[in-house]
Amino acid sequence: MLFGLPFVCYALIASCNPKGCSLDPRSWHSPLDFVPTSKGGGSTFLVSFAAMVAWFAAQAALHLLLPGPLIEGVLLPTGKKLKYKLTGFKNLLVTLAVALTLGLRENPSTKEPWLALCYDYYVPLLTASLAFSTLLSVALYAASFRGGGNGGRGKEGKKAKTTKKAQLLASHGTTGCAVYDFFMGRELNPRFSFSTFDWKEFCELYPGLIGWVVLDLGCAAKQWSVNSKMGSGGGSFGLFSSLLLSFSPKASPSTSTPLVPNLFSSSGNLSASLLLVCLFHAAYVADALWHERAILTTMDITTDGFGFMLVFGDLTWVPFTYSLQARYLVDYPNQLSKFAIAFILMLNIGAYAVFRGSNSQKDAFRRDPSDPSVRHLKTLQTRTGRKLLVSGWWGVARHINYCGDWLLGWSWCLPCGFGHAVPYFYVAYFAGLLLHRDRRDGKSCAAKYGADWEKYCRIVRWRIVPFVY
Ligand code: NDP
Numbered sequence: 001m002l003f004g005l006p007f008v009c010y011a012l013i014a015s016c017n018p019k020g021c022s023l024d025p026r027s028w029h030s031p032l033d034f035v036p037t038s039k040g041g042g043s044t045f046l047v048s049f050a051a052m053v054a055w056f057a058a059q060a061a062l063h064l065l066l067p068g069p070l071i072e073g074v075l076l077p078t079g080k081k082l083k084y085k086l087t088g089f090k091n092l093l094v095t096l097a098v099a100l101t102l103g104l105r106e107n108p109s110t111k112e113p114w115l116a117l118c119y120d121y122y123v124p125l126l127t128a129s130l131a132f133s134t135l136l137s138v139a140l141y142a143a144s145f146r147g148g149g150n151g152g153r154g155k156e157g158k159k160a161k162t163t164k165k166a167q168l169l170a171s172h173g174t175t176g177c178a179v180y181d182f183f184m185g186r187e188l189n190p191r192f193s194f195s196t197f198d199w200k201e202f203c204e205l206y207p208g209l210i211g212w213v214v215l216d217l218g219c220a221a222k223q224w225s226v227n228s229k230m231g232s233g234g235g236s237f238g239l240f241s242s243l244l245l246s247f248s249p250k251a252s253p254s255t256s257t258p259l260v261p262n263l264f265s266s267s268g269n270l271s272a273s274l275l276l277v278c279l280f281h282a283a284y285v286a287d288a289l290w291h292e293r294a295i296l297t298t299m300d301i302t303t304d305g306f307g308f309m310l311v312f313g314d315l316t317w318v319p320f321t322y323s324l325q326a327r328y329l330v331d332y333p334n335q336l337s338k339f340a341i342a343f344i345l346m347l348n349i350g351a352y353a354v355f356r357g358s359n360s361q362k363d364a365f366r367r368d369p370s371d372p373s374v375r376h377l378k379t380l381q382t383r384t385g386r387k388l389l390v391s392g393w394w395g396v397a398r399h400i401n402y403c404g405d406w407l408l409g410w411s412w413c414l415p416c417g418f419g420h421a422v423p424y425f426y427v428a429y430f431a432g433l434l435l436h437r438d439r440r441d442g443k444s445c446a447a448k449y450g451a452d453w454e455k456y457c458r459i460v461r462w463r464i465v466p467f468v469y
Contacts, residue, residue: 092289200301
């Protein structure tokens with residue numbers, strides 16, 4: 001996993017790039033072929049690394065400076081609750097405002113919007129992100145040995161003398177096998193003692209997710225500049241107005257000018273397929289950041305240590321594999337019919353309704369079972385004192401939220417058409433992730449609720465997809 005996951009990131013570039021797109025490794029191209037050479041190979045990586053550090057620092061600075069509510073997390077084994085400052089949605093808005101103003105200005109050396117550099121430097125940026133993730137994981141691993149551990153919960157904690165400020169260790173990341181612990185993460189909530197800045201919560205939602213949206217925008221800027229004549233009124237206003245006009249009912253093929261995208265053609269400034277992918281991804285990220293407090297009760301925050309698995313997943317895997325469809329559409333523009341656009345839009349909206357409806361319903365129920373939005377739902381009383389929903393979304397399937405999430409993934413992949421299989425990597429990978437997560441959660445609920453969970457499974461028969469699985 002330590003080497004396999006980074007390999008997949010590069011394999012996706014080797015298998016699908018401007019020179020070809022294929023599942024057959026014999027026809028792949030070296031990712032090095034797509035490293036810009038104009039400024040010298042070595043310095044390209046250094047500049048990209050500097051950009052990555054600046055990006056991380058900028059997101060952290062915004063997070064620290066912007067106002068946001070201080071919300072308590074779950075009760076920790078120490079009997080305390082940590083406070084988290086939540087500014088994710090504001091970070092996104094500020095970043096988008098900067099990207100859509102400064103980032104769309106013309107870069108004098110390339111005659112393209114600055115943002116298009118995200119596409120041009122995709123491989124060095126991926127490498128920089130991988131290097132950054134590895135360094136951060138090493139630093140977190142080393143830092144986890146400071147203090148005395150968690151006072152008897154991890155193996156180390158048993159031996160260590162516990163101090164008042166001793167850090168809490170994750171049980172999965174304290175096996176004593178250094179490589180395994182490095183991968184899983186030793187410390188549960190790495191923080192500076194003087195600040196509410198939480199490394200794990202920050203990395204889970206800020207630089208990676210917002211970086212994904214910016215990479216997408218970079219791909220859109222690249223396609224726009226390739227398809228447009230920058231000299232004829234391009235620049236920042238040109239692309240910005242193009243984006244706005246995409247939604248205008250007047251933007252029809254018959255009225256289009258070089259600055260107005262033709263939504264139904266792959267030869268417009270910005271194709272409908274790429275526009276849909278960018279909007280869908282941005283909406284997904286905006287949704288996650290709008291509901292930021294929901295992450296405080298997820299396994300990632302409450303149970304998993306912050307090691308290479310999460311650091312790499314958050315900072316490298318998510319932005320650089322989830323933006324695959326946008327990168328693909330720059331290299332292989334796909335023309336969508338009006339019918340296809342309507343179908344994909346409906347799929348996205350329907351999938352979002354399932355995804356958001358189910359997640360919000362459980363969230364509301366867990367926060368306050370007497371909330372007017374959930375108090376009419378049927379429940380199963382368990383011996384732990386907690387109730388399980390057996391009607392509403394959670395009566396349809398035990399993980400109906402995964403079903404909605406997976407269908408959302410389909411709406412991101414379908415704009416790529418059926419010319420190549422590689423852009424469908426996301427739905428294949430995500431199906432595996434969700435199946436594994438469903439099993440893992442099922443086991444933990446069975447351990448938590450015992451016979452009551454079996455009863456619940458008999459009432460709600462389907463795991464993820466009603467009448468199928
Ligand atoms: P879930 O939202 O599925 O929560 C599972 C927990 O909900 C269980 O452990 C249980 O905890 C509670 N629960 C289960 N059944 C019921 C019920 N009938 N009534 C009330 N509570 C119930 O957890 P995840 O973190 O796996 O998923 C959250 C969302 O994040 C999903 O939509 C998922 O698709 C998405 N996700 C996206 C990823 C991505 O990369 N895009 C990666 C991972 C997740 P308890 O009873 O203790 O409250």
